[in-house]
Amino acid sequence: MSKIVGPKNATAEPSELYLYSMTPLIRYQHMPDAVVRPKVTEQVSALLKLVNEKNIPVTPRGAGSNMAGGAVPIKGGLVLDMSSMDKILEIDLNNHCVVVQPGVVLAVLNEELRKHGFFFPPDPSSNKVCTLGGLVAVGGGGAHAVKYSTVREYVLGLTVVLSNGNVIKTGGKTIKRATGYNLTQLFIGSEGTLGVITEIILKVIPLPETRSVIKTAFNDLEVAARAVNVIFKNGIIPAALEILDNSAIKAVNKYKPQINLPEVNVMLLIEVDGSKDDVRRQAQAISQICLSHGAVDVEWSDNEMKCAELWEGRNVVGVAASRLIETYSRVYEGEDITVPISKVADAVRGIKKISEKHNIPIVIFGHIGDGNLHPAILIDKKKNEHWKLLDKVIDEIHELALDLGGTVSGEHGIGILRAKYMERENGPIAMDIMRKIKKVFDPKGIMNPGKLDLEA
Ligand SMILES: Cc1cc2nc3c(=O)[nH]c(=O)nc-3n(C[C@H](O)[C@H](O)[C@H](O)COP(=O)(O)OP(=O)(O)OC[C@H]3O[C@@H](n4cnc5c(N)ncnc54)[C@H](O)[C@@H]3O)c2cc1C
Numbered sequence: 023m024s025k026i027v028g029p030k031n032a033t034a035e036p037s038e039l040y041l042y043s044m045t046p047l048i049r050y051q052h053m054p055d056a057v058v059r060p061k062v063t064e065q066v067s068a069l070l071k072l073v074n075e076k077n078i079p080v081t082p083r084g085a086g087s088n089m090a091g092g093a094v095p096i097k098g099g100l101v102l103d104m105s106s107m108d109k110i111l112e113i114d115l116n117n118h119c120v121v122v123q124p125g126v127v128l129a130v131l132n133e134e135l136r137k138h139g140f141f142f143p144p145d146p147s148s149n150k151v152c153t154l155g156g157l158v159a160v161g162g163g164g165a166h167a168v169k170y171s172t173v174r175e176y177v178l179g180l181t182v183v184l185s186n187g188n189v190i191k192t193g194g195k196t197i198k199r200a201t202g203y204n205l206t207q208l209f210i211g212s213e214g215t216l217g218v219i220t221e222i223i224l225k226v227i228p229l230p231e232t233r234s235v236i237k238t239a240f241n242d243l244e245v246a247a248r249a250v251n252v253i254f255k256n257g258i259i260p261a262a263l264e265i266l267d268n269s270a271i272k273a274v275n276k277y278k279p280q281i282n283l284p285e286v287n288v289m290l291l292i293e294v295d296g297s298k299d300d301v302r303r304q305a306q307a308i309s310q311i312c313l314s315h316g317a318v319d320v321e322w323s324d325n326e327m328k329c330a331e332l333w334e335g336r337n338v339v340g341v342a343a344s345r346l347i348e349t350y351s352r353v354y355e356g357e358d359i360t361v362p363i364s365k366v367a368d369a370v371r372g373i374k375k376i377s378e379k380h381n382i383p384i385v386i387f388g389h390i391g392d393g394n395l396h397p398a399i400l401i402d403k404k405k406n407e408h409w410k411l412l413d414k415v416i417d418e419i420h421e422l423a424l425d426l427g428g429t430v431s432g433e434h435g436i437g438i439l440r441a442k443y444m445e446r447e448n449g450p451i452a453m454d455i456m457r458k459i460k461k462v463f464d465p466k467g468i469m470n471p472g473k474l475d476l477e478a
Contacts, residue, residue: 027059031061031106033056045092047090047094048353052096054101055100056099058102070186073468074186074468077466079470079471080099081093081214082102084152085156090438091473102218104156108127113135118227119178120135121223125154126154135226140226141229142226143171145165146162158173158177160211160434165262167389167392177210177222178193178195178196178225179222180222182218184216184217192206193206213473216463217464232295234305234322236290236292236305237332238309238319240312241316241318242287242288243287246288247366249317250263260292264390265366265388270339273342277346286318290312293329305322308322340352346385347383349404351400352399357399358395358431359397359419359429360392360429361423363392363393366393368426369393369428377415382411383400384415385398386398394432397419420440430443436474436475456474456476457477
């Protein structure tokens with residue numbers, strides 16, 4: 023393999039392999055047997071030809087920030103570290119698109135696009151580290167999905183190396199394309215189980231002129247949920263619509279007292295963007311709606327510094343949750359359920375019940391605007407009973423989402439962690455079809471094995 027990528031870009035040293043055994047999930051780790059860092063599609067193709075012949079499992083990896091264990095080489099074999107394929111190949115604003123290698127970090131692309139007055143909207147909180155290949159492979163999103171949707175809406179075309187080394191191109195720079203099955207969409211969310219993405223054509227759009235941020239406080243979850251409905255019914259689509267429940271508010275105030283969030287039951291953070299006049303009009307309308315629908319406090323601003331300040335509580339809530347109780351740790355599992363927007367209040371109530379029933383603290387925050395919640399489960403790692411309860415709590419959270427007509431993952435993907443819910447969510451016939459698709463692309467089952475429950 024080192025002949026293909028050069029000796030500097032291949033390793034089997036345990037101290038390096040160890041680094042590739044991990045992702046943020048503490049319960050899922052496995053060492054690969056080797057790691058290679060290809061630079062071009064041809065190298066990926068030659069590598070896959072070789073490992074396919076020898077039946078060696080391959081796990082593609084970007085930044086390894088996936089929250090479902092997708093990048094863990096659970097069956098050993100080869101890790102393809104794609105982070106060295108990090109070139110922005112073309113910025114083609116005539117066609118509102120860019121062509122990138124998969125290792126480009128999302129924030130780096132947006133920094134470049136900003137110079138031209140454009141941006142790529144999907145915005146995971148991990149945008150400063152995560153790669154575009156990883157984001158596409160997972161089908162991720164972020165806080166602004168309520169208006170701008172997820173990465174699925176922005177991928178126009180892909181270059182993919184298949185398990186036998188064959189290279190295919192899907193889609194292209196056109197907005198319209200009506201030529202049979204949409205293979206581009208098939209690869210989005212496939213988490214490295216169908217092939218390795220080596221080039222991506224992404225749609226980009228002009229930056230909005232300005233934004234406003236509205237912070238509102240409610241004493242009652244149902245009342246807040248009703249206010250959200252009224253905002254949508256009035257034809258306003260916020261760019262972001264975030265929720266922090268009481269546990270999240272407390273966590274933020276403990277972590278950074280100077281943020282000083284109102285200690286109410288629910289806080290909503292709402293952002294609108296667009297032209298100056300529109301944004302002001304929408305912010306005023308949202309404030310009015312919230313006040314006349316039970317908000318006990320509303321604050322809004324279109325001053326950029328103040329907007330950033332208003333976002334601060336939401337931005338730090340993940341870290342704050344991890345530090346809410348001394349000796350407790352966040353396990354990053356069970357954190358991505360998504361329900362129809364009208365069911366968010368039921369989901370929050372259900373999660374609280376699960377937390378109380380098992381006496382395991384859960385800090386609740388997320389994207390109320392698209393129904394995606396991130397309940398952060400906290401356990402005392404020294405308590406055996408917490409470890410024993412953990413799977414129960416996680417199962418119950420996922421079951422709750424499915425009972426409410428939702429999904430076990432809105433943006434973090436399936437990986438190892440959620441593989442066991444695939445059949446429950448998709449049904450046995452759809453799973454059978456997915457397994458057959460997997461066999462077509464990867465007959466020997468070498469591509470990221472052990473993920474998505476595709477191997478039954
Ligand atoms: C603090 C934190 C906050 C996060 N916030 C969000 C959020 O708001 N929204 C969100 O969607 N996600 C979020 N995530 C999850 C994660 O960052 C995203 O899923 C991210 O897009 C993964 O990118 P990555 O480069 O780290 O991919 P990796 O973790 O390396 O890989 C992810 C999956 O894609 C596959 N893969 C990677 N590259 C390729 C390729 N070139 N070809 C084929 N398959 C490939 C891997 O095998 C794996 O299955 C967060 C993670 C952390 C740690």
